[in-house]
Amino acid sequence: MTPTTPARPAIAVLGSTNMDLVAYVATAPRRGETVTGHAFRTVPGGKGANQAVAAARSGADVTMLGAVGEDDFGVRLRAALDDAGVRTDGLRTVRGESGTAHIVVDDEGGNAIVVVPGANGSVSALAEGDAARIASAGVLLLQLEIPLPGVLAGARTAHEHGVRVVLTPAPAQPLPGELLAVTDLLVPNEHEAEVLTGKADPYDAASALLSHVPEVVVTLGSRGALYAARDAAPVHVPAPAVEALDTTAAGDTFVGALAVAQGEGRAMPDALRWASAAAALSVQRPGASASMPHRHETDSLAAQLSESRTP
Template identity: 60%
Template sequence: MSRVAVLGSVNMDLVAYADRAPNRGETVSGTDFRQIPGGKGANQAMAAARAGARVSFLGAVGDDAFGAQLRANLTAAGIDTTGLHTVPGVSGIAHIVVESGGGNRITVVPGANGEVTGVPEADRTLVAGADALLLQLELPMAAVLAGASLGREAGVPVYLTPAPARELPDELLANVDVLVPNQHEAAAITGHDEPGAALAALLERVPEVLLTLGEDGSLYGRRGEEPVAVAARRVKAVDTTAAGDTFCGSFAVARAEGRTPREAMEFAAAAAAISVGRHGASSSMASRDEVEALLRG
């Protein structure tokens, strides 16, 4: 069983479902509402755990009711929350509007996530003992930099999902092994809308890139090698909220287990296909048995 450490955000997702999201100044009628644990870090941790890894989560929640629920949700999934600290104030939340076609619009309020500025000494063994470290950009940059540096020092492969998209410091990318952007984030970082051009530009800055392309599948590149493309599975999407996080967490587990990039992409594509066919973020993710069954079938 592989070991995965995740340093990242954990939020309570407040999800409204509607035929379409409102325009500026407009009110629309919704069809449903759900309160679902989420956050890019927690989503990737859940995906990795359900893909079969032993997962440790590092981050922070508030001392409010959401904080207790968020911790309990991770613990119930078998995730080690030793590195999840409780701080005074509110937990992170995400306000999400999901449209009938599965698209979404998201506003994130960091809350306790904004209090994470590094990796406490007591939590460093959680990273050093891992086979992969997953990072995102919903924590302060100081925390992301500290995590990436710690991963590099420990010889642990560092995965970075550059979301929300922003300028990426060279000192961060120097410690990243695998960059995992979607097509919009890749375009924002490189200025290239065409996936192949964006991949080539990103490979000038990091050794490996896994570019997720939604319904167009995924594209992987490693310096000096031919890119690998894998098609997405054709499914009816009802909610794409955690598809990218599901893909990243599942891919990292598959690679840590020794699968080739193509095999890992196919495994992750199956996990993501199941995820988008269900409502919610962490609540939508498939178990390893479900993913393996889809791959066999």
């Protein structure tokens, strides 16, 4: 019998598009220090666009909502999304410069990032047609690299139409109760979870966050991910053991793949393992969107990991 191909989940992403300017160094510079890098790349990124590309490559029908500038970066950012199979009819072009992210990656795969919002700063409300695009999706992915009023407008619209709201609270900042009230799944990393709750232990932070949202996934880097839901025991899923080259956008890869897995109806533990496989592949490659795996690659690694767990 031929395996049934899962239906393509419909996912809308409201968020940032940035051109990532990535410098690779042996050791990141300290304040006032100048170091010599050994490579430089210009790579399409932005947390919103990254999640859109990750979801599209993972098998979803994805629509990107946001803004780029009138500059050459804007042209290249739109083209990169188009090439990844992401719909860009909801990606507006505004006066001025596109967003940029200035990233330093060290030889251990760690990174430090400075984001200059550019056109992303104009997304403080939904544009014409955005509400209909959100309403036609099954999931709305949100981050915090556009103004908070824009994030809240998207979340409220999704909630009103029964669309699942998945929020990545990055860059970390306090979140208004009205946004948390319309969030279905919150996906912070350890640092963001601590900023939101004041609790360094991920289990304690997840427990605290459940008083505001029904489900939480705390990403733990090389230690995997922790899932917590109200009235259920927390679940920890370890990450595959790999040698990281560049962790940029690993979290966005995870979120995009997780949204697809859940959209296909997978149970959360299985969805987390599949998303972790996608993230593990991404950290072994340089760049943001350029590092994100295609579905067949994630399926292959997930199958190998599943076989290795079988007694």
